[in-house]
Amino acid sequence: MLENIFEAERSKLMSLCYRMLGERAGAEDAVQDTWLKWAAADIDKIDNPAAWLRKVATNIAIDTLRSARRQREIYVGPWLPEPLVHQDPQASDHPFELAQDCELALLWALERLTEKERAAFILREAFDASYAELADTLGTTQAACRQLVSRSQKKLQDTGPRFDATPEEIAELSQRFFMAIMAENFDAALSLLAPDSVAISDGGAKKRAARRPLSGGAEIMQVFRALYERAKEEQGWTNQMSVVNSNPALLRYSYGQIESVTTLAPDQTGKIAWIYIMRNPDKLGVVAH
Known part of the structure:
Protein backbone atom coordinates (compact mmCIF):
# COMPACT_ATOMS: atom_id res chain seq x y z
CA MET A 1 0.00 0.00 0.00
CA ASP A 158 15.00 39.62 -17.24
CA THR A 159 17.44 36.76 -17.95
CA GLY A 160 17.42 37.00 -21.77
CA PRO A 161 16.29 33.59 -23.12
CA ARG A 162 12.64 33.05 -23.95
CA PHE A 163 10.73 30.27 -22.28
CA ASP A 164 7.59 30.58 -24.41
CA ALA A 165 9.18 29.71 -27.76
CA THR A 166 7.40 26.85 -29.52
CA PRO A 167 9.23 23.54 -30.04
CA GLU A 168 8.95 24.14 -33.80
CA GLU A 169 10.64 27.53 -33.51
CA ILE A 170 13.49 26.16 -31.43
CA ALA A 171 13.89 23.16 -33.74
CA GLU A 172 14.07 25.34 -36.87
CA LEU A 173 16.57 27.76 -35.32
CA SER A 174 18.68 24.95 -33.88
CA GLN A 175 18.76 23.10 -37.21
CA ARG A 176 19.95 26.19 -39.06
CA PHE A 177 22.61 27.02 -36.48
CA PHE A 178 23.98 23.51 -36.01
CA MET A 179 24.00 22.78 -39.75
CA ALA A 180 25.95 26.00 -40.32
CA ILE A 181 28.44 25.06 -37.58
CA MET A 182 28.92 21.53 -38.92
CA ALA A 183 29.42 22.94 -42.43
CA GLU A 184 31.90 25.46 -40.96
CA ASN A 185 29.80 28.28 -42.40
CA PHE A 186 30.53 30.54 -39.45
CA ASP A 187 29.22 33.69 -41.12
CA ALA A 188 25.80 32.06 -41.49
CA ALA A 189 25.93 30.91 -37.86
CA LEU A 190 26.92 34.41 -36.74
CA SER A 191 23.91 35.92 -38.50
CA LEU A 192 21.62 33.85 -36.26
CA LEU A 193 23.03 35.24 -33.00
CA ALA A 194 21.56 38.18 -31.13
CA PRO A 195 23.97 41.08 -30.49
CA ASP A 196 23.89 40.36 -26.75
CA SER A 197 23.96 36.57 -27.06
CA VAL A 198 25.73 34.56 -24.39
CA ALA A 199 27.45 31.16 -24.60
CA ILE A 200 28.18 29.28 -21.39
CA SER A 201 30.34 26.17 -21.18
CA ASP A 202 30.74 23.85 -18.20
CA GLY A 203 33.87 21.74 -18.02
CA GLY A 204 33.94 21.34 -14.25
CA ALA A 205 37.76 21.56 -14.33
CA LYS A 206 37.74 18.12 -15.96
CA LYS A 207 37.48 19.26 -19.57
CA ARG A 208 38.71 22.40 -21.26
CA ALA A 209 36.00 25.07 -21.25
CA ALA A 210 35.73 28.84 -21.02
CA ARG A 211 36.05 30.00 -17.41
CA ARG A 212 33.55 32.79 -18.04
CA PRO A 213 30.47 33.27 -20.25
CA LEU A 214 31.23 34.33 -23.82
CA SER A 215 29.42 37.54 -24.76
CA GLY A 216 28.35 38.65 -28.23
CA GLY A 217 28.32 36.88 -31.57
CA ALA A 218 31.88 37.80 -32.56
CA GLU A 219 33.47 36.29 -29.44
CA ILE A 220 31.25 33.22 -29.55
CA MET A 221 32.04 32.49 -33.20
CA GLN A 222 35.74 33.06 -32.62
CA VAL A 223 35.72 30.25 -30.05
CA PHE A 224 33.53 27.96 -32.21
CA ARG A 225 35.85 28.50 -35.16
CA ALA A 226 38.93 27.69 -33.09
CA LEU A 227 37.33 24.53 -31.74
CA TYR A 228 36.41 23.24 -35.18
CA GLU A 229 39.78 24.13 -36.65
CA ARG A 230 41.42 22.10 -33.90
CA ALA A 231 38.98 19.23 -34.38
CA LYS A 232 39.95 18.95 -38.05
CA GLU A 233 43.52 18.23 -36.99
CA GLU A 234 42.45 15.40 -34.69
CA GLN A 235 40.91 12.01 -35.40
CA GLY A 236 37.77 10.34 -34.15
CA TRP A 237 35.36 13.30 -34.01
CA THR A 238 31.73 12.86 -35.07
CA ASN A 239 28.61 15.02 -34.68
CA GLN A 240 25.02 13.94 -34.20
CA MET A 241 21.75 15.80 -33.86
CA SER A 242 19.77 14.56 -30.88
CA VAL A 243 17.18 15.64 -28.31
CA VAL A 244 18.13 17.01 -24.89
CA ASN A 245 15.45 18.10 -22.40
CA SER A 246 12.92 17.89 -25.27
CA ASN A 247 14.86 20.37 -27.43
CA PRO A 248 17.20 19.76 -30.38
CA ALA A 249 20.87 19.53 -29.46
CA LEU A 250 24.20 18.87 -31.12
CA LEU A 251 26.16 15.99 -29.60
CA ARG A 252 29.88 15.70 -30.31
CA TYR A 253 31.64 12.39 -29.88
CA SER A 254 35.30 11.47 -29.65
CA TYR A 255 35.85 7.86 -30.71
CA GLY A 256 32.24 7.03 -29.90
CA GLN A 257 32.18 8.62 -26.44
CA ILE A 258 30.13 11.75 -25.87
CA GLU A 259 32.34 14.79 -25.46
CA SER A 260 29.90 17.68 -25.44
CA VAL A 261 26.24 18.67 -25.65
CA THR A 262 25.25 21.99 -27.20
CA THR A 263 21.76 23.46 -27.22
CA LEU A 264 20.27 26.95 -27.44
CA ALA A 265 17.37 29.27 -26.66
CA PRO A 266 16.02 32.25 -28.66
CA ASP A 267 15.22 35.81 -27.62
CA GLN A 268 12.07 37.81 -28.38
CA THR A 269 13.28 38.57 -31.93
CA GLY A 270 13.88 34.94 -32.86
CA LYS A 271 17.66 35.26 -32.72
CA ILE A 272 19.81 33.01 -30.52
CA ALA A 273 20.12 34.55 -27.05
CA TRP A 274 21.74 31.73 -25.11
CA ILE A 275 23.98 28.77 -25.95
CA TYR A 276 24.58 25.92 -23.52
CA ILE A 277 27.70 23.76 -23.89
CA MET A 278 28.13 20.88 -21.45
CA ARG A 279 31.59 19.29 -21.37
CA ASN A 280 31.82 18.09 -17.77
CA PRO A 281 31.98 14.27 -18.10
CA ASP A 282 30.38 13.83 -14.69
CA LYS A 283 27.21 15.49 -16.04
CA LEU A 284 27.22 13.73 -19.40
CA GLY A 285 27.34 10.20 -18.02
CA VAL A 286 28.30 7.24 -20.17
CA VAL A 287 26.54 7.87 -23.48
CA ALA A 288 27.93 5.79 -26.32
CA HIS A 289 27.52 6.59 -30.01
Missing part, protein backbone atom coordinates in the same frame (compact mmCIF):
# COMPACT_ATOMS: atom_id res chain seq x y z
CA LEU A 2 2.68 2.51 1.06
CA GLU A 3 4.90 1.58 -1.88
CA ASN A 4 2.06 1.64 -4.40
CA ILE A 5 1.03 5.17 -3.43
CA PHE A 6 4.63 6.36 -3.56
CA GLU A 7 5.34 4.69 -6.91
CA ALA A 8 2.31 6.42 -8.42
CA GLU A 9 3.93 9.76 -7.59
CA ARG A 10 7.60 8.88 -8.14
CA SER A 11 7.95 10.34 -11.65
CA LYS A 12 6.36 13.63 -10.56
CA LEU A 13 8.66 13.79 -7.55
CA MET A 14 11.68 13.11 -9.77
CA SER A 15 10.59 15.91 -12.07
CA LEU A 16 10.06 18.29 -9.15
CA CYS A 17 13.44 17.55 -7.58
CA TYR A 18 15.30 17.69 -10.90
CA ARG A 19 13.78 21.11 -11.62
CA MET A 20 14.73 22.27 -8.13
CA LEU A 21 18.30 20.97 -8.18
CA GLY A 22 19.31 20.77 -11.85
CA GLU A 23 21.07 17.49 -11.14
CA ARG A 24 19.94 13.94 -11.79
CA ALA A 25 21.77 12.28 -8.88
CA GLY A 26 20.67 15.00 -6.48
CA ALA A 27 17.06 14.51 -7.56
CA GLU A 28 17.30 10.76 -7.03
CA ASP A 29 18.73 11.26 -3.53
CA ALA A 30 16.00 13.76 -2.63
CA VAL A 31 13.29 11.36 -3.79
CA GLN A 32 14.87 8.51 -1.83
CA ASP A 33 14.89 10.70 1.30
CA THR A 34 11.21 11.49 0.63
CA TRP A 35 10.46 7.77 0.48
CA LEU A 36 12.14 7.22 3.86
CA LYS A 37 9.97 9.92 5.44
CA TRP A 38 6.88 8.49 3.72
CA ALA A 39 7.64 4.98 4.99
CA ALA A 40 7.91 6.32 8.53
CA ALA A 41 4.72 8.42 8.35
CA ASP A 42 1.26 7.55 9.66
CA ILE A 43 -0.56 7.64 6.33
CA ASP A 44 -3.95 7.27 8.00
CA LYS A 45 -3.52 10.89 9.11
CA ILE A 46 -2.57 12.13 5.62
CA ASP A 47 -5.59 13.42 3.70
CA ASN A 48 -3.77 14.19 0.43
CA PRO A 49 -0.75 11.90 -0.15
CA ALA A 50 0.32 13.61 -3.39
CA ALA A 51 0.42 17.06 -1.75
CA TRP A 52 2.17 15.61 1.34
CA LEU A 53 4.86 14.02 -0.82
CA ARG A 54 5.37 17.23 -2.84
CA LYS A 55 5.73 19.20 0.39
CA VAL A 56 8.33 16.82 1.81
CA ALA A 57 10.26 16.54 -1.46
CA THR A 58 10.23 20.31 -1.93
CA ASN A 59 11.64 21.01 1.51
CA ILE A 60 14.30 18.32 1.14
CA ALA A 61 15.25 19.90 -2.20
CA ILE A 62 15.37 23.37 -0.62
CA ASP A 63 17.78 22.13 2.06
CA THR A 64 19.86 20.34 -0.59
CA LEU A 65 19.90 23.43 -2.78
CA ARG A 66 21.18 25.61 0.05
CA SER A 67 24.08 23.24 0.56
CA ALA A 68 24.67 22.95 -3.19
CA ARG A 69 24.87 26.72 -3.61
CA ARG A 70 27.89 26.81 -1.32
CA GLN A 71 29.55 24.13 -3.45
CA ARG A 72 28.70 25.96 -6.68
CA GLU A 73 30.33 29.14 -5.37
CA ILE A 74 33.72 27.37 -5.53
CA TYR A 75 32.94 25.43 -8.73
CA VAL A 76 35.61 25.90 -11.40
CA GLY A 77 34.09 27.97 -14.22
CA PRO A 78 30.35 28.41 -14.85
CA TRP A 79 27.97 25.85 -13.36
CA LEU A 80 25.30 24.55 -15.73
CA PRO A 81 22.41 22.18 -15.00
CA GLU A 82 22.78 18.54 -15.97
CA PRO A 83 21.19 17.58 -19.30
CA LEU A 84 18.83 14.68 -19.89
CA VAL A 85 20.10 13.16 -23.13
CA HIS A 86 17.49 11.20 -25.08
CA GLN A 87 19.46 8.59 -26.96
CA ASP A 88 16.25 6.85 -28.05
CA PRO A 89 13.38 9.35 -28.47
CA GLN A 90 10.92 6.43 -28.52
CA ALA A 91 12.08 5.02 -25.21
CA SER A 92 10.92 6.20 -21.82
CA ASP A 93 13.73 7.43 -19.59
CA HIS A 94 11.91 6.38 -16.43
CA PRO A 95 11.82 7.87 -13.89
CA PHE A 96 12.80 11.19 -15.48
CA GLU A 97 10.38 11.27 -18.42
CA LEU A 98 8.29 14.02 -16.81
CA ALA A 99 11.40 16.17 -16.32
CA GLN A 100 12.50 15.98 -19.93
CA ASP A 101 10.34 18.92 -20.98
CA CYS A 102 12.18 21.28 -18.63
CA GLU A 103 14.36 23.48 -20.82
CA LEU A 104 18.00 23.81 -19.85
CA ALA A 105 17.74 27.57 -20.36
CA LEU A 106 14.99 27.70 -17.75
CA LEU A 107 16.92 25.50 -15.33
CA TRP A 108 19.91 27.81 -15.72
CA ALA A 109 17.76 30.90 -15.18
CA LEU A 110 16.22 29.37 -12.06
CA GLU A 111 19.67 29.56 -10.46
CA ARG A 112 19.05 33.30 -10.08
CA LEU A 113 16.14 32.69 -7.74
CA THR A 114 16.22 32.12 -4.00
CA GLU A 115 15.37 28.64 -2.83
CA LYS A 116 11.79 29.59 -1.88
CA GLU A 117 11.26 31.61 -5.09
CA ARG A 118 12.39 28.62 -7.08
CA ALA A 119 10.10 26.24 -5.19
CA ALA A 120 7.11 28.56 -5.49
CA PHE A 121 7.64 29.08 -9.21
CA ILE A 122 8.09 25.38 -9.99
CA LEU A 123 5.15 24.20 -7.89
CA ARG A 124 2.87 26.87 -9.32
CA GLU A 125 3.92 26.77 -12.98
CA ALA A 126 4.86 23.11 -13.46
CA PHE A 127 2.54 21.39 -10.99
CA ASP A 128 -0.37 23.85 -10.84
CA ALA A 129 -0.24 23.96 -7.05
CA SER A 130 -2.72 26.26 -5.35
CA TYR A 131 -1.52 29.18 -3.25
CA ALA A 132 -2.92 27.37 -0.23
CA GLU A 133 -0.64 24.40 -0.99
CA LEU A 134 2.32 26.73 -1.57
CA ALA A 135 1.72 28.41 1.77
CA ASP A 136 1.57 25.06 3.57
CA THR A 137 4.66 23.74 1.78
CA LEU A 138 6.79 26.82 2.36
CA GLY A 139 5.49 27.67 5.81
CA THR A 140 4.26 31.15 4.95
CA THR A 141 1.10 32.99 3.90
CA GLN A 142 -0.73 32.85 0.59
CA ALA A 143 -0.03 36.56 0.08
CA ALA A 144 3.69 35.94 0.55
CA CYS A 145 3.53 33.06 -1.95
CA ARG A 146 1.90 35.32 -4.53
CA GLN A 147 4.80 37.70 -4.08
CA LEU A 148 7.31 34.86 -4.41
CA VAL A 149 5.76 33.70 -7.69
CA SER A 150 5.49 37.26 -9.06
CA ARG A 151 9.09 38.06 -8.11
CA SER A 152 10.40 34.86 -9.66
CA GLN A 153 8.54 35.51 -12.92
CA LYS A 154 10.02 39.01 -13.12
CA LYS A 155 13.56 37.74 -12.52
CA LEU A 156 13.17 35.07 -15.19
CA GLN A 157 11.84 37.56 -17.73
Whole structure:
Protein backbone atom coordinates (compact mmCIF):
# COMPACT_ATOMS: atom_id res chain seq x y z
CA MET A 1 0.00 0.00 0.00
CA LEU A 2 2.68 2.51 1.06
CA GLU A 3 4.90 1.58 -1.88
CA ASN A 4 2.06 1.64 -4.40
CA ILE A 5 1.03 5.17 -3.43
CA PHE A 6 4.63 6.36 -3.56
CA GLU A 7 5.34 4.69 -6.91
CA ALA A 8 2.31 6.42 -8.42
CA GLU A 9 3.93 9.76 -7.59
CA ARG A 10 7.60 8.88 -8.14
CA SER A 11 7.95 10.34 -11.65
CA LYS A 12 6.36 13.63 -10.56
CA LEU A 13 8.66 13.79 -7.55
CA MET A 14 11.68 13.11 -9.77
CA SER A 15 10.59 15.91 -12.07
CA LEU A 16 10.06 18.29 -9.15
CA CYS A 17 13.44 17.55 -7.58
CA TYR A 18 15.30 17.69 -10.90
CA ARG A 19 13.78 21.11 -11.62
CA MET A 20 14.73 22.27 -8.13
CA LEU A 21 18.30 20.97 -8.18
CA GLY A 22 19.31 20.77 -11.85
CA GLU A 23 21.07 17.49 -11.14
CA ARG A 24 19.94 13.94 -11.79
CA ALA A 25 21.77 12.28 -8.88
CA GLY A 26 20.67 15.00 -6.48
CA ALA A 27 17.06 14.51 -7.56
CA GLU A 28 17.30 10.76 -7.03
CA ASP A 29 18.73 11.26 -3.53
CA ALA A 30 16.00 13.76 -2.63
CA VAL A 31 13.29 11.36 -3.79
CA GLN A 32 14.87 8.51 -1.83
CA ASP A 33 14.89 10.70 1.30
CA THR A 34 11.21 11.49 0.63
CA TRP A 35 10.46 7.77 0.48
CA LEU A 36 12.14 7.22 3.86
CA LYS A 37 9.97 9.92 5.44
CA TRP A 38 6.88 8.49 3.72
CA ALA A 39 7.64 4.98 4.99
CA ALA A 40 7.91 6.32 8.53
CA ALA A 41 4.72 8.42 8.35
CA ASP A 42 1.26 7.55 9.66
CA ILE A 43 -0.56 7.64 6.33
CA ASP A 44 -3.95 7.27 8.00
CA LYS A 45 -3.52 10.89 9.11
CA ILE A 46 -2.57 12.13 5.62
CA ASP A 47 -5.59 13.42 3.70
CA ASN A 48 -3.77 14.19 0.43
CA PRO A 49 -0.75 11.90 -0.15
CA ALA A 50 0.32 13.61 -3.39
CA ALA A 51 0.42 17.06 -1.75
CA TRP A 52 2.17 15.61 1.34
CA LEU A 53 4.86 14.02 -0.82
CA ARG A 54 5.37 17.23 -2.84
CA LYS A 55 5.73 19.20 0.39
CA VAL A 56 8.33 16.82 1.81
CA ALA A 57 10.26 16.54 -1.46
CA THR A 58 10.23 20.31 -1.93
CA ASN A 59 11.64 21.01 1.51
CA ILE A 60 14.30 18.32 1.14
CA ALA A 61 15.25 19.90 -2.20
CA ILE A 62 15.37 23.37 -0.62
CA ASP A 63 17.78 22.13 2.06
CA THR A 64 19.86 20.34 -0.59
CA LEU A 65 19.90 23.43 -2.78
CA ARG A 66 21.18 25.61 0.05
CA SER A 67 24.08 23.24 0.56
CA ALA A 68 24.67 22.95 -3.19
CA ARG A 69 24.87 26.72 -3.61
CA ARG A 70 27.89 26.81 -1.32
CA GLN A 71 29.55 24.13 -3.45
CA ARG A 72 28.70 25.96 -6.68
CA GLU A 73 30.33 29.14 -5.37
CA ILE A 74 33.72 27.37 -5.53
CA TYR A 75 32.94 25.43 -8.73
CA VAL A 76 35.61 25.90 -11.40
CA GLY A 77 34.09 27.97 -14.22
CA PRO A 78 30.35 28.41 -14.85
CA TRP A 79 27.97 25.85 -13.36
CA LEU A 80 25.30 24.55 -15.73
CA PRO A 81 22.41 22.18 -15.00
CA GLU A 82 22.78 18.54 -15.97
CA PRO A 83 21.19 17.58 -19.30
CA LEU A 84 18.83 14.68 -19.89
CA VAL A 85 20.10 13.16 -23.13
CA HIS A 86 17.49 11.20 -25.08
CA GLN A 87 19.46 8.59 -26.96
CA ASP A 88 16.25 6.85 -28.05
CA PRO A 89 13.38 9.35 -28.47
CA GLN A 90 10.92 6.43 -28.52
CA ALA A 91 12.08 5.02 -25.21
CA SER A 92 10.92 6.20 -21.82
CA ASP A 93 13.73 7.43 -19.59
CA HIS A 94 11.91 6.38 -16.43
CA PRO A 95 11.82 7.87 -13.89
CA PHE A 96 12.80 11.19 -15.48
CA GLU A 97 10.38 11.27 -18.42
CA LEU A 98 8.29 14.02 -16.81
CA ALA A 99 11.40 16.17 -16.32
CA GLN A 100 12.50 15.98 -19.93
CA ASP A 101 10.34 18.92 -20.98
CA CYS A 102 12.18 21.28 -18.63
CA GLU A 103 14.36 23.48 -20.82
CA LEU A 104 18.00 23.81 -19.85
CA ALA A 105 17.74 27.57 -20.36
CA LEU A 106 14.99 27.70 -17.75
CA LEU A 107 16.92 25.50 -15.33
CA TRP A 108 19.91 27.81 -15.72
CA ALA A 109 17.76 30.90 -15.18
CA LEU A 110 16.22 29.37 -12.06
CA GLU A 111 19.67 29.56 -10.46
CA ARG A 112 19.05 33.30 -10.08
CA LEU A 113 16.14 32.69 -7.74
CA THR A 114 16.22 32.12 -4.00
CA GLU A 115 15.37 28.64 -2.83
CA LYS A 116 11.79 29.59 -1.88
CA GLU A 117 11.26 31.61 -5.09
CA ARG A 118 12.39 28.62 -7.08
CA ALA A 119 10.10 26.24 -5.19
CA ALA A 120 7.11 28.56 -5.49
CA PHE A 121 7.64 29.08 -9.21
CA ILE A 122 8.09 25.38 -9.99
CA LEU A 123 5.15 24.20 -7.89
CA ARG A 124 2.87 26.87 -9.32
CA GLU A 125 3.92 26.77 -12.98
CA ALA A 126 4.86 23.11 -13.46
CA PHE A 127 2.54 21.39 -10.99
CA ASP A 128 -0.37 23.85 -10.84
CA ALA A 129 -0.24 23.96 -7.05
CA SER A 130 -2.72 26.26 -5.35
CA TYR A 131 -1.52 29.18 -3.25
CA ALA A 132 -2.92 27.37 -0.23
CA GLU A 133 -0.64 24.40 -0.99
CA LEU A 134 2.32 26.73 -1.57
CA ALA A 135 1.72 28.41 1.77
CA ASP A 136 1.57 25.06 3.57
CA THR A 137 4.66 23.74 1.78
CA LEU A 138 6.79 26.82 2.36
CA GLY A 139 5.49 27.67 5.81
CA THR A 140 4.26 31.15 4.95
CA THR A 141 1.10 32.99 3.90
CA GLN A 142 -0.73 32.85 0.59
CA ALA A 143 -0.03 36.56 0.08
CA ALA A 144 3.69 35.94 0.55
CA CYS A 145 3.53 33.06 -1.95
CA ARG A 146 1.90 35.32 -4.53
CA GLN A 147 4.80 37.70 -4.08
CA LEU A 148 7.31 34.86 -4.41
CA VAL A 149 5.76 33.70 -7.69
CA SER A 150 5.49 37.26 -9.06
CA ARG A 151 9.09 38.06 -8.11
CA SER A 152 10.40 34.86 -9.66
CA GLN A 153 8.54 35.51 -12.92
CA LYS A 154 10.02 39.01 -13.12
CA LYS A 155 13.56 37.74 -12.52
CA LEU A 156 13.17 35.07 -15.19
CA GLN A 157 11.84 37.56 -17.73
CA ASP A 158 15.00 39.62 -17.24
CA THR A 159 17.44 36.76 -17.95
CA GLY A 160 17.42 37.00 -21.77
CA PRO A 161 16.29 33.59 -23.12
CA ARG A 162 12.64 33.05 -23.95
CA PHE A 163 10.73 30.27 -22.28
CA ASP A 164 7.59 30.58 -24.41
CA ALA A 165 9.18 29.71 -27.76
CA THR A 166 7.40 26.85 -29.52
CA PRO A 167 9.23 23.54 -30.04
CA GLU A 168 8.95 24.14 -33.80
CA GLU A 169 10.64 27.53 -33.51
CA ILE A 170 13.49 26.16 -31.43
CA ALA A 171 13.89 23.16 -33.74
CA GLU A 172 14.07 25.34 -36.87
CA LEU A 173 16.57 27.76 -35.32
CA SER A 174 18.68 24.95 -33.88
CA GLN A 175 18.76 23.10 -37.21
CA ARG A 176 19.95 26.19 -39.06
CA PHE A 177 22.61 27.02 -36.48
CA PHE A 178 23.98 23.51 -36.01
CA MET A 179 24.00 22.78 -39.75
CA ALA A 180 25.95 26.00 -40.32
CA ILE A 181 28.44 25.06 -37.58
CA MET A 182 28.92 21.53 -38.92
CA ALA A 183 29.42 22.94 -42.43
CA GLU A 184 31.90 25.46 -40.96
CA ASN A 185 29.80 28.28 -42.40
CA PHE A 186 30.53 30.54 -39.45
CA ASP A 187 29.22 33.69 -41.12
CA ALA A 188 25.80 32.06 -41.49
CA ALA A 189 25.93 30.91 -37.86
CA LEU A 190 26.92 34.41 -36.74
CA SER A 191 23.91 35.92 -38.50
CA LEU A 192 21.62 33.85 -36.26
CA LEU A 193 23.03 35.24 -33.00
CA ALA A 194 21.56 38.18 -31.13
CA PRO A 195 23.97 41.08 -30.49
CA ASP A 196 23.89 40.36 -26.75
CA SER A 197 23.96 36.57 -27.06
CA VAL A 198 25.73 34.56 -24.39
CA ALA A 199 27.45 31.16 -24.60
CA ILE A 200 28.18 29.28 -21.39
CA SER A 201 30.34 26.17 -21.18
CA ASP A 202 30.74 23.85 -18.20
CA GLY A 203 33.87 21.74 -18.02
CA GLY A 204 33.94 21.34 -14.25
CA ALA A 205 37.76 21.56 -14.33
CA LYS A 206 37.74 18.12 -15.96
CA LYS A 207 37.48 19.26 -19.57
CA ARG A 208 38.71 22.40 -21.26
CA ALA A 209 36.00 25.07 -21.25
CA ALA A 210 35.73 28.84 -21.02
CA ARG A 211 36.05 30.00 -17.41
CA ARG A 212 33.55 32.79 -18.04
CA PRO A 213 30.47 33.27 -20.25
CA LEU A 214 31.23 34.33 -23.82
CA SER A 215 29.42 37.54 -24.76
CA GLY A 216 28.35 38.65 -28.23
CA GLY A 217 28.32 36.88 -31.57
CA ALA A 218 31.88 37.80 -32.56
CA GLU A 219 33.47 36.29 -29.44
CA ILE A 220 31.25 33.22 -29.55
CA MET A 221 32.04 32.49 -33.20
CA GLN A 222 35.74 33.06 -32.62
CA VAL A 223 35.72 30.25 -30.05
CA PHE A 224 33.53 27.96 -32.21
CA ARG A 225 35.85 28.50 -35.16
CA ALA A 226 38.93 27.69 -33.09
CA LEU A 227 37.33 24.53 -31.74
CA TYR A 228 36.41 23.24 -35.18
CA GLU A 229 39.78 24.13 -36.65
CA ARG A 230 41.42 22.10 -33.90
CA ALA A 231 38.98 19.23 -34.38
CA LYS A 232 39.95 18.95 -38.05
CA GLU A 233 43.52 18.23 -36.99
CA GLU A 234 42.45 15.40 -34.69
CA GLN A 235 40.91 12.01 -35.40
CA GLY A 236 37.77 10.34 -34.15
CA TRP A 237 35.36 13.30 -34.01
CA THR A 238 31.73 12.86 -35.07
CA ASN A 239 28.61 15.02 -34.68
CA GLN A 240 25.02 13.94 -34.20
CA MET A 241 21.75 15.80 -33.86
CA SER A 242 19.77 14.56 -30.88
CA VAL A 243 17.18 15.64 -28.31
CA VAL A 244 18.13 17.01 -24.89
CA ASN A 245 15.45 18.10 -22.40
CA SER A 246 12.92 17.89 -25.27
CA ASN A 247 14.86 20.37 -27.43
CA PRO A 248 17.20 19.76 -30.38
CA ALA A 249 20.87 19.53 -29.46
CA LEU A 250 24.20 18.87 -31.12
CA LEU A 251 26.16 15.99 -29.60
CA ARG A 252 29.88 15.70 -30.31
CA TYR A 253 31.64 12.39 -29.88
CA SER A 254 35.30 11.47 -29.65
CA TYR A 255 35.85 7.86 -30.71
CA GLY A 256 32.24 7.03 -29.90
CA GLN A 257 32.18 8.62 -26.44
CA ILE A 258 30.13 11.75 -25.87
CA GLU A 259 32.34 14.79 -25.46
CA SER A 260 29.90 17.68 -25.44
CA VAL A 261 26.24 18.67 -25.65
CA THR A 262 25.25 21.99 -27.20
CA THR A 263 21.76 23.46 -27.22
CA LEU A 264 20.27 26.95 -27.44
CA ALA A 265 17.37 29.27 -26.66
CA PRO A 266 16.02 32.25 -28.66
CA ASP A 267 15.22 35.81 -27.62
CA GLN A 268 12.07 37.81 -28.38
CA THR A 269 13.28 38.57 -31.93
CA GLY A 270 13.88 34.94 -32.86
CA LYS A 271 17.66 35.26 -32.72
CA ILE A 272 19.81 33.01 -30.52
CA ALA A 273 20.12 34.55 -27.05
CA TRP A 274 21.74 31.73 -25.11
CA ILE A 275 23.98 28.77 -25.95
CA TYR A 276 24.58 25.92 -23.52
CA ILE A 277 27.70 23.76 -23.89
CA MET A 278 28.13 20.88 -21.45
CA ARG A 279 31.59 19.29 -21.37
CA ASN A 280 31.82 18.09 -17.77
CA PRO A 281 31.98 14.27 -18.10
CA ASP A 282 30.38 13.83 -14.69
CA LYS A 283 27.21 15.49 -16.04
CA LEU A 284 27.22 13.73 -19.40
CA GLY A 285 27.34 10.20 -18.02
CA VAL A 286 28.30 7.24 -20.17
CA VAL A 287 26.54 7.87 -23.48
CA ALA A 288 27.93 5.79 -26.32
CA HIS A 289 27.52 6.59 -30.01
